[in-house]
Amino acid sequence: MNEIDEQLREIIPRLRRFAVSLTRNASSADDLVQSCLERALSSWSAKRPEGDLRAWLFAILYRQFLDAHRRSRRYARMLEFFTGRDDSEPSAERTVLAQSTLEAFDQLSTEQRALLLWVSVEGLSYKDVAEILDVPIGTVMSRLSRARQALRQLSDGEITRPSLRRLK
Amino acid sequence: MISMPPNERDLHAYIDHQLGEDDRRLVETFLASNPTVGAQVRAWQQDAQQLRAALGGALQQPANPALDPLRIRQRLKRRSRRHLASAAVLLIAVSIAGLSGWKAREMTLLNAAQPMGDAIQAYRLFAQQGMLPADYKVSEAGDMQGWLDRYFTQANRLPDLSHAGFSPVSGRLLSTEQGPAAMVVYEDRGGNKISFYVRPPGPRNFMLPRGSRTDGELQAEYWSGGGYNYAMVSPSDTQAARMLRQTVNF
Numbered sequence: 001m002n003e004i005d006e007q008l009r010e011i012i013p014r015l016r017r018f019a020v021s022l023t024r025n026a027s028s029a030d031d032l033v034q035s036c037l038e039r040a041l042s043s044w045s046a047k048r049p050e051g052d053l054r055a056w057l058f059a060i061l062y063r064q065f066l067d068a069h070r071r072s073r074r075y076a077r078m079l080e081f082f083t084g085r086d087d088s089e090p091s092a093e094r095t096v097l098a099q100s101t102l103e104a105f106d107q108l109s110t111e112q113r114a115l116l117l118w119v120s121v122e123g124l125s126y127k128d129v130a131e132i133l134d135v136p137i138g139t140v141m142s143r144l145s146r147a148r149q150a151l152r153q154l155s156d157g158e159i160t161r162p163s164l165r166r167l168k
Numbered sequence: 169m170i171s172m173p174p175n176e177r178d179l180h181a182y183i184d185h186q187l188g189e190d191d192r193r194l195v196e197t198f199l200a201s202n203p204t205v206g207a208q209v210r211a212w213q214q215d216a217q218q219l220r221a222a223l224g225g226a227l228q229q230p231a232n233p234a235l236d237p238l239r240i241r242q243r244l245k246r247r248s249r250r251h252l253a254s255a256a257v258l259l260i261a262v263s264i265a266g267l268s269g270w271k272a273r274e275m276t277l278l279n280a281a282q283p284m285g286d287a288i289q290a291y292r293l294f295a296q297q298g299m300l301p302a303d304y305k306v307s308e309a310g311d312m313q314g315w316l317d318r319y320f321t322q323a324n325r326l327p328d329l330s331h332a333g334f335s336p337v338s339g340r341l342l343s344t345e346q347g348p349a350a351m352v353v354y355e356d357r358g359g360n361k362i363s364f365y366v367r368p369p370g371p372r373n374f375m376l377p378r379g380s381r382t383d384g385e386l387q388a389e390y391w392s393g394g395g396y397n398y399a400m401v402s403p404s405d406t407q408a409a410r411m412l413r414q415t416v417n418f
Contacts, residue, residue, distance in 0.1 A: 016226070017227055021223070041240055042244055102222040105222070117219075120215075121219055
């Protein structure tokens, strides 16, 4: 158990970084990491696959984020239906032209941010990423290619999207 | 072995060090003699480097003791002792108000053993603390029923509490593990509040007999009907609470 905890302690900063890149908010990121660790530890013996522990934890965290995100989106749509209006406003910072790679990164879609973080920053293999997303390796490669092009274009300011995606 | 010229996937695999030694050399030779492609690959490599540098700082943030594996284990153990494994979690998706749903989840971790505990929790959160603005406010009498009917078509009618001086003033949609829920807040002239809470019975179709429960300073009257569970929540030992307790059918 101590050995497992040691391994986890090494990965936790990486999980927190990944969670921040998804939620863009430090405290909800830590909530996400906490619930990811709870899930991982309670299903450790049954579910823990062979292979990269990091990739397994990234996969748990990513799915939990998507689930929570979907729930809040559903709620937002429901609210819109009820009140006949949309309360959320696109964040001003998101419409600003990217000044740096990080800002460009922030404007990418959730999956593109995750992909680039896994591959470019964490150095996961395409195979690991394919397993996380449950898609063929070829799909990972073409999505990665699109993500890189999007990042490049945003960094260059080639695309000035007037109204970017809303963060619910 | 990849074929020449390398396609875009091969170039990305090259950037990500996912090519074998021979393929890598082939690509390098190709890039050396194709400056346009070479420049593009270098730009992608630079983006990756800058991203690594920019996100490197995020690894240096001070540790959060709540995330230590030991603490997580202790929490899991405590939780299973309390038989909270199947705790109903009231997930109030409040992203619109700018508050993260995860935060709300933590505030509202509920004990499934208590019928309609989520109704009481919702009363505390919204009626008492007034945490978030209402999703719907009444402007004319009868509006509230129409609002509720749009989502809970088969549900019981909103109880008429006008004889006790209470009328519905605001409604709020919530999202629970059992499905969407709604809370309607009644108020009288003195600003006293009663809430009507409705939600689906959950996957196990857990229907409730007519019952009453006190939780702290609050009292919940609960029942089932029309495929939903209901609760009326109010502060106990008030005139209104006594009136609710004596009501057999809402």
